[in-house]
Amino acid sequence: MLAVVKNPHTENSLFEVKGEIPNKLLQYLQDNFGSDIKIMDDDEEMIDIFSSDWFKNINNSTTPGEIVKIYRENLNLTQQQLGKKLGKFTRQNISDIELGRRSISKEVAKKLSIFFNVGVERFI
Secondary structure (H helix, E strand, O other): OEEEEEOOOOOOEEEEEEOOOOHHHHHHHHHHHHHHEEEEOOOOOOOOHHHOHHHHHHHHHOOHHHHHHHHHHHOOOOHHHHHHHHOOOOHHHHHHHHOOOOOOOHHHHHHHHHHHOOOHHHHO
């Protein structure tokens, strides 16, 4: 079972609860979040997002610099913090990479892939 609580006035989820959800918790969520909660049964079809047309379109249109920014923001790092973790990169160096004003060398792509634990091809 999946319970998703939506942020009012947006499509963003505040949180999701997956697995066997106790009835008391479901009742609490319904009482406190009302129409902002969506409950899905296990028999609802789930898809692999990586094979969806939406993901393929987004993936093809996202630049390596934008991917760096996404990964950096997911870890709540500033540009300066990421620069220090990669070596002697300034905040401006990271900004230039994210904005596409500076290309990502193979050496930097390797550092990024190790740091973010993803394939090097994400940054090339």
